Amino acid sequence: MWAYILKRLLLMIPTLFGILLITFVVIQFVPGGPVEQMVAQLQGRDTGGEGAAVAGAGYRGRQGVDAQRIEEIRQLYGFDKPAHERFFQMLGQFARFDLGQSFFHHKAVWELIKEKLPVSISLGLWTFFLSYSISIPLGIAKAVRAGTRFDTVTSLIVLVGYAIPGFVLGVALLVIFGGQLQWFPLRGLTSSNWHELSLGAKIVDYLWHITLPVTASVLGAFAVTTMLTKNAFLEEIRKQYVLTARAKGLTERRVLWKHVFRNALIPIVTGFPAAFIGAFFAGSLLIETLFSLDGLGLLSYESVMRRDYPVVLGTLYLFTLIGLVTKLISDLCYVWVDPRVKFD
Template sequence: MWAYILKRLLLMVPTLLGVLLLTFVVIQFVPGGPVEQMVAQLQGRDTGGEGAVARGAGYRGRQGVDAAQVEEIKRLYGFDKPAHERFAQMLGAYARFDLGKSFFHHKDVWELVKEKLPVSISLGLWTFFLSYLISIPLGIAKAVRAGSRFDALTSLVVLVGYAIPGFVLGVALLVLFAGGSFVQWFPLRDLTSPNWEQLSLWGKVVDYLWHITLPVTASVLGSFAVITMLTKNAFLEEIRKQYVLTARAKGLGERKVLWKHVFRNALIPIVTGFPSAFIGAFFASSLLIETLFSLDGLGRLGYESVIRRDYPVVLGTLYLFTLIGLVTKLISDLCYVWVDPRVKFD
């Protein structure tokens, strides 16, 4: 096992380097970088961050800006050095877990991630727990009642929910329940009210749940189908195996056969996905959901960083999330052995 873990850890290094190198190379050819944006601001042509793509397309050189100023701007952002030297310096910093400093927020990337993470954690964890707490019992019930009217009706419901994009459902929820054309039962934006600090403990809990209801509903509905159908198919496959027929032939009750014999084997493909799903809940932010409900999370941070060409944030978060993803994948593979001792590393 330890040899397998060591080999997987060593393979993470070239994978991580390849992802960073590919992204870094692509960045070198993307127009509208921070130097061009600063030059545009000095010329008074554009001072906003949302039009970075348009600025890149319309940039036509210095056009009157002093050459010394341009060189100073390049030194400010570190573009006075060759690309390979900048890449090597970046890798050295990442080896020390120094993700750099944002060009536009003027904060360390670590600080930005920590600031935005609570919103993403709120959405992700609620989505994770609600998805599994509802989908696994529902999948088991569908497997036990396979072919029944209950099975057909629930399949229709979860598949319709899967087919509706989260942001479309979010728009519908806002129109129906957040002061659109009908009632205003829920707030339009943020995770808490402005006076949240003055509320009692119970008041804070109620206020938080009041704000999080619509975003979580829009996020969680589409995730039911995959987990529910995976659970159902896994249980159906186990129920039809010979050892289940043998247990029934020995006179064991249906409940005992289901929970003592089928349950553990059927949950193997689901349990092994827990680590990646749980860790992903912290970082898998939805840009559209966050934008729709005015939530300032990692999804919006990533989008704004790309638009503004904030390369330290883009590359720093990419490095962090890729590293977490690779480690999580290793943990998921190790869970196979923990759940099913028949699995061998060789």
């Protein structure tokens, strides 16, 4: 197993390199970079991140800004160096876990991530625990009652929920419960006077704000886990050892929870690490943007729109590394749950 772990760790290096290289190359051809945006600001106009360079003629907004000033701006953002030199300089920083400095926030990327992480963790924890605490019992109930009306109706409900994108549901929730009925706030994680509230009032205010974003995030996560749980239990229930346990006179409850439960949960438990980390870093971009939650998803969106390349590449490097490590942990969980699994 140690040889397998070492091999996977070594494979992470070319994977990270390839992802960063492709992203860096794409960035070189994206118009409206930080230099062009700064030139537009000096001219008293805003490009909105959509400026473009004219081949062979410098920047399109160059009129009114002398060449020396443009060269100073290029040096300020490090664009006076060749692309390959900037790329390997970035790799050297990432190897030291130095994610660089934001162009527009004027803060270290690490500091920005630390500021935004609590919001994403809050949304991710609620999404993860609610989806699993409902999906697993529901999947077991569906397996035990397979083919009944309960199974059919619940399958229809979870599949309809899965078919509705989270951001579409979020828009509907905002319009109905936030706009028309005004039962819930339209934006933010807490009220503006949150620090002045008592402890109980703070908890109520937080839950009041988080209800709509969590609902939009959770609904689509039910279907996969529910159906996976149901199918895993059905497969185990039909095996010979279950028939043997029933023939020995064991109660259906004991057969289900003592014999079937452990084996059926193997594919679900091994997916815990990826689902847990994914709840923080995946799928939150649209929800955070829609509900104006100042988390990592909104930070990534704003960084792409403003061409804040250190934040884009720094967060990409960090999230990719976390994803690769999480995938390795998920694979190792197979051995932890079922010792019969061998990597060779």
